[in-house]
Amino acid sequence: MADVTTATRLKKLINSPESEVKDALAGMAAAHADLIRVEYDPNVIIRKDPPKKGKVGLVSGGGSGHEPMHGGYVGLGMLDAACPGAVFTSPTPDQMARATKAVDGGAGVLHVVKNYTGDIMNFEMAAELARGEGAKVNAVITNDDVAVQDSLYTAGRRGVGVTVLLEKVVGGAAEAGYDLEKATALAKKVNANGRSMGMALTSCIVPAAGKVTFEIADDEMELGIGIHGEPGRERTKLRAADEIAEILTSTVVKDLPYKRGDEVIAFVNGMGGTPLIELYVVANAVNRYLQKEGIKPARWLVGSYITSLEMAGCSVTLLKLDAETTKFWDAPVHTPALRWGV
Amino acid sequence: MADVTTATRLKKLINSPESEVKDALAGMAAAHADLIRVEYDPNVIIRKDPPKKGKVGLVSGGGSGHEPMHGGYVGLGMLDAACPGAVFTSPTPDQMARATKAVDGGAGVLHVVKNYTGDIMNFEMAAELARGEGAKVNAVITNDDVAVQDSLYTAGRRGVGVTVLLEKVVGGAAEAGYDLEKATALAKKVNANGRSMGMALTSCIVPAAGKVTFEIADDEMELGIGIHGEPGRERTKLRAADEIAEILTSTVVKDLPYKRGDEVIAFVNGMGGTPLIELYVVANAVNRYLQKEGIKPARWLVGSYITSLEMAGCSVTLLKLDAETTKFWDAPVHTPALRWGV
Amino acid sequence: MAVTTAQLVDWLERYAGVIAEQKQYLTGLDAAIGDGDHGINMDRGFQTVLVKIEPVKNKDAGTLLKTTGMALVGSVGGAGGPLYGTFFLRAGAALDGKSDVSREDLVSALEAGLKGVVERGKANLKDKTMVDALTPAIARAKARVQEGASIGEALSSAAEAAETGMKGTIPLKALKGRASYLGDRSIGHQDPGATSSYYMLRTLSEALAEVPQGAKTATS
């Protein structure tokens, strides 16, 4: 891979494609020494304060390049450990096995896995390893991306924005003492009640690849983009933010469907290269659409929480609330990227 | 300006350059209805819970395009009001006058002004207006950007990253009951103890201009960039993140200078288009440099907190801590963009 | 003989037109040594002026110019807003209640405006700001009027001086405003504010060119 680093340096704040993930982990360890500790080879981010005995452990992981997901969500009331893979590449089973072992307080461990073939298979292998050592391990698969056609015969929908909300809600419940079965059931419910759709204005550049993942013209956008820059539903002409927000939100709303009177968390997410001012422009249009449909955005999250390197674009996630979900969304959380109530 | 919007739509999530600021304000109002309320014409973001009588009011403002600064810092323990101007353009005196009036609880109001000719003059006119109506108004000017040569005969240094830290620290003090003179003195101390320097990999695009503010080659970066894309100290070849971080940090350290044994807040800021993973790569190098110099990063802030639209790049800010500064940095804060202890 | 409010309205409309026309050019000048918004800001301001002066077009010159100043202060922002706003507020204050404005009145008003700009911005000559265009221009207008020139002639001369002052900013190193951050890198660029100030004088001279002239004097 030396060809990439030496020949043309990328317009990125990195030292080399090979060292990016470890350098960033070391930066996280320095900046959040009060919350997390980082182990290397295999790479794992683990909660600093060891979870109390008897608490269900919550472990997630996935490719790097989606920061703050997942490492930024390790801490009180959310994840107990996160496993960062290479950029946009599922981590390997040894990472998840180590994380599982480190956070197993005897009450079992729940794996939060985004629905990608690689993530599923690697987490499965890790679970087999961990179970082989006597751990109780459940897994929940998030698959909230309405841009992808759902089907029994395909890999199904991708896991995207709902993953963040699920980690918060189930993390709150685990902190409150939910056992493995109850935590698993809650996780499945949250996934079932959540839907997302994203879009991109520009491509990202995987450092090791050294060039844009997809070409896109100056007057085009990609609707239904995946968080790895996977092509989406449709390549169309650029439109106004209000129209884009309406396309995303209405597609999400109609999919579940969300109904008049529903209360939701409205989550407007930036893809990494989009500035916050634009996310608020989108939030405004999302809000208008929801008001019109009689859906109540009882909670909001606006910011870049599940990203795709420097890709410009946004996604809209809705999660239907009920008393249990709201309670654990509102519960205290203290992680590098989300914090309230403490 | 119709030429820009209709001819070529920008790769931005906006409806039009003219409506961007108001659309974003409406989005903020929707997403943070528990914390802020927004008034239009003149545009002001005001704390939802009216500050208690007798509390010094803290007002800041500046051009839009730097989100979350300043509107994202309105709330408990930080600003009482913020005045968003047009993108990269100082707000107008009627905005600051309205904000001042709205948050004056009888104990006077402190204006936090970044050192730009426009900001200074507009805030001065606002202060004249407010004083004309009987308000007590002080102003503190932030000028922490070491990239600019300091001199009595020039406009002096720009106000950048320290502004965010100052708003937090002085906001905490005002919440704790500091009077106007004590709050002003603390603000001046914080400014005096803070230094910053930034760099850019890419330019931003001011929507109304419709094109990049500056041209920069694929293998170049701008060192000492201003937060409006003003040219910096030097245009150089791209370097590794570690080298860039060392240039920024060493320049900052030598300027005050920060000395062996000093405790600091280390603030690694993203310019808007740089993903978080890269900021952690930079944080790692900043940490290594500080450790080597015997300077202790007792607190960290890593993220995009004072931005320049979609510009890619970062800045490094250090603020020397003493007991008073640390106490109010750690004090509870509850705003759209910063929250802890509550 | 005297300058009428209608002529000053004509001035403001001409100036607004030139600003709109030169918006990209001014913004380009500002991008080189500032933040690339001077044309955008001034255009936003003068579009507001056009709306705000509508109800006072028949009022006295002082009211017209103060309204213009308020509109600029409330809509331009940046450095341009307080500076041009103060210019018009002070010039308007100098013409308070006057509907027929004599040559001397107009020159005094321009002087008052400039004094306001200097008080507000604290720029010295050669700092590479609008002051470098305004100062020689208004001095020239005053001198020509004192020599007995018509207001049209005096302003035409003033516009020439403004243009010279504007071009004179090119070799200067900026000491005030955003361009000062550049230090030596500001040398070789024309100051955007000096440029918009030149347009201000030029459009004023155009608006007054057809003023029926009173005492005719030798032009030199």
Add this chain to the structure above:
Amino acid sequence: MAVTTAQLVDWLERYAGVIAEQKQYLTGLDAAIGDGDHGINMDRGFQTVLVKIEPVKNKDAGTLLKTTGMALVGSVGGAGGPLYGTFFLRAGAALDGKSDVSREDLVSALEAGLKGVVERGKANLKDKTMVDALTPAIARAKARVQEGASIGEALSSAAEAAETGMKGTIPLKALKGRASYLGDRSIGHQDPGATSSYYMLRTLSEALAEVPQGAKTATS
């Protein structure tokens, strides 16, 4: 007559070489219908394999292939890691303790590997995955060996079948893996995993081409 561990090492080294050479190409195929990392992932994996097999080059074939599988599982990630990792782990398990590997042993090992891939990934034929290259290739190798072909001949034939299978993925609509998100837009592109599987068979056939052949039979 029998395949030696040294020949299998030669295979792995050849395969690692081709992967390194074709890294950009594989990544490009994956960018079109996936996330553009297949070549990068496989290269990271096989560079690790080269290091990890160093101490077991003199061990039995089973140990060599299981070590390869573990190295892949622990370094590739994504879909490729568990799939190729499982392939080599299972193939290695089938050759446990064997240093001289017969034609039949090798074919059984390949079959066991493929079975592992299908169990792990649950792909059916025509889902547009590596299974579309592996399945016909290994079936062909088995048939040729049953017909009495040398292992070199059988594998050469298998590599041809893999190539055909690989090309056969082009018109297919992806039903598994990341490409399935594209639906109809996946049609017309060659599957990256099928391509890397073809390389695997081709390098195996190259490594075994010089195997001294035992019973000579008619080649058809």
